[in-house]
Amino acid sequence: MGLRVTFLSSTLSGLRQIPTGIWALGCVSLLMDVSSELIHALLPVYLVSVLGVSMVTVGIIEGVAEATASIVKIFSGALSDWLGRRKLLAVIGYGLAAVTKPVFPLAATVGWLTAARFVDRIGKGIRGAPRDALVADIAPAHLRGASFGLRQSLDTVGAFLGPFLAIALMWLTANNFQAVFWVAVLPAFLALGLLVFAVHEPPPASDRPKRRLPFSKAELKRLGAPFWLVVAVATVFSLARFSEAFLILRAQGTGLPVVLIPMVLMLMNLVYALSAYPAGVLSDRYDRVTLLLIGFGLLIAADLVLGLADGLTGVAFGVALWGLHLGLTQGLLATLIADSAPPDLRGTAFGIFHFAGGLAVLTASVLAGALWDVSGPRATFLAGAGLTAAALVGLGYVGWRIPGLGTSPKG
8 A cells, every 4th residue: 555655656646747848749649639539439330331431441541541651651751860859840741741641521532532631741741850869858757657657658548538539429429420520620729829838949969969861871770779679679579450440340349339440549548648658667677678578568468358259248358458569669669669769869769769660560451451341350359469479578588689678768
């Protein structure tokens, strides 16, 4: 009991120490996620039930969209290093995402929806790596895990509120998809305004190395072996983490009514939001690799439950485990990237990290859709469990090969 009280007290104290810029970036992510999830919580069902597309098409759309974001991140991250201006690229990325939101309610065909999703993800790609590098630049070294965890938690609160609003609005509008999509426009522009006026980028370090051509051999070599090993493990892990659209469709297959479909993402993101910040705090005190191993194990458990469960209760438990694994892995992987990369190459590092993961997600989503069409959901989730097991073994090897990798820097 005393240990729990001490941890809670120190956790709340840590929140007060986190810089204002991290809170602002977290709130920007929250608002944009409210906007995005209002749309994405309904989009798979809208594509399948209203426009009549196949599961393979859903997988291709989701995979290409996310891979596009990740491919763009590798260039925007390197550009933010070269320019030394991360906020500028973040503003462009969030701005592009905001201006494309009205396309979703106006689109009448699969082609328009695909194009809107594609452009929206370009915006995500432009902002992603510079924003993560900006978090690492603002956060004190001894609070780096907590800072990434806080931003991730606030981001996920938005991902929870978005589906919640989608349920309420679908009920109020009698399942009018377009009306709900229009509501998503407002929080997107609020996020852009908050970023412009409330986030202040720290000046470049006085000992910043001379600018070199992005992705030159010398720059890539400076990233070091620990960074490349983390990326390799994270990429294999991403092959097991296909789009959450398949969680929605798994729940729909158990008979969940359309109006309640967003509850799938609500449950996942509630668990995610509640676990991400505590996981970050723990990672500043204990070994990060060990916590990641636990997170990988949770994804294996989630895949097994989702693959083998017959009813809605079992699927709900699997979705909760999926959210818990996200809380214990996503912020920690980002923190390990920040730990292992030189400060002036963090944008490049996050870009490479997201690029590799995006290609893996594209592959995973397409294969998951094809496997689902051929063999059903059980084979899809069991295959995910097998790939996660491989990533778990790889992470254990990395932790053994580089013993100090998971140790938090001291401020």
